[in-house]
Amino acid sequence: MKHIVVLTGAGISAESGIKTFRDADGLWEGHDVMEVATPQGFNKNPELVLDFYNQRRKQLHEVKPNSAHFDLAALEKDYKVTIITQNVDDLHERAGSSNVIHLHGELLKVKSTKNEQDIKPWTGDLILGDVCDKGHQLRPHIVWFGEDVPMIEKSIDICETADILLIIGTSMQVYPAAGLMNYVPSRTPVYFIDPKPAIASTKHITVIADTATNGMSSFIESLK
Template sequence: MKKLVVLSGAGMSAESGLKTFRDEDGLWEGHDVMEVASVEGWQKNPRLVLDFYNQRRRQLLTTVPNDGHKILAQLEDNFDVSIVTQNVDDLHERAGSSKVIHLHGELLKSKSSADESLIYQCLEDINWGDKCELGSQIRPFIVWFGEMVPMLDAAVPLVEEADVIIIVGTSMQVYPAASLAGFAKPEADIYYIDPKPAVNSAVNHLINLAVIADKASTGLSNLLPKLLKVK
């Protein structure tokens, strides 16, 4: 069975009603990204950060996977599929995908601000004053600007071994996630799906690259017959 790796980003979940990471004006849900997605933002105003992610979590719990998520889950019938996502939602899992790596954390988890190994399921709001067993504040299980991306090391070998790579819903401009495509082997078939594909330094050097200018669900639906021919 051929190995297929999906590199997915915010555009993947946009069709489910979740906002993409940041708008063209650099704001995320009306906030400067660095206010709510950086170590400095957390240190400056932790209550604002908690409220921001509480709102995102509530929104996530009202959404459902879209057709794009479901197509990727169905591909497991024909391929050994691994999904490496920049998204912090659980829509890939809810659609049925069994192997998902979250590079930037998970919205439905929280962790201790003192010990990163203390991780908890989180389906409700995190409040200022909520403490872990060590007595430290609970924080979102999110990788912020200024922090390491621990799951990157797990993602690299998957990309290196992939026979087919699908890049979907990401501008390939946020590093280090954007660097992953560069680990593809020369003979891998690579498909880049995005309504406004940004052919930049992260992808324009790739061999066997096919660009599909469409939204995630439509692009994946159109790609599916071709993928099934090469299984």
């Protein structure tokens, strides 16, 4: 069974209604990303940061997976599929994908500020005073700018086993995630779905300049 490794980014979730930030203006829902997505921002104003992610969590409960998410899940009928996502939502899982790695953490989980391994599910609001079993404040289970990406080594190992690499909704400009495509075997076919692709088609790279939902339909056709 061929192994399809899928790298997904904000573009696939955007079609479900999840707003994203863009590096061009550095704003996320009107906030400077340095205020809400860095350890320094959390130390400076933890209430602002916790409220920001509470709002993101509420938004996540209001949206649903789109056809691109469901199409990826359906590929598991005929292929081994591993999804490596930069997204912190659970839309891949809700659509039925069974093997999802979250590079940048998960919005519906929290962790202790003193123990990175102390992680637990969390679906509601997180406020100051919510603590772990050891009495330490809980924070969103999100990899903030300036923090290590714990799952990157595992993701590299997975990319090295890819028979097909599929990239959806990510500009491949944010590292270390952007470097993952360099670890697939040299002759592995790469499909790149993005309405404004940052790379061009080559012998081994097929660019599908379209949205995630439309692009997935084209990709599935190419497999037949």
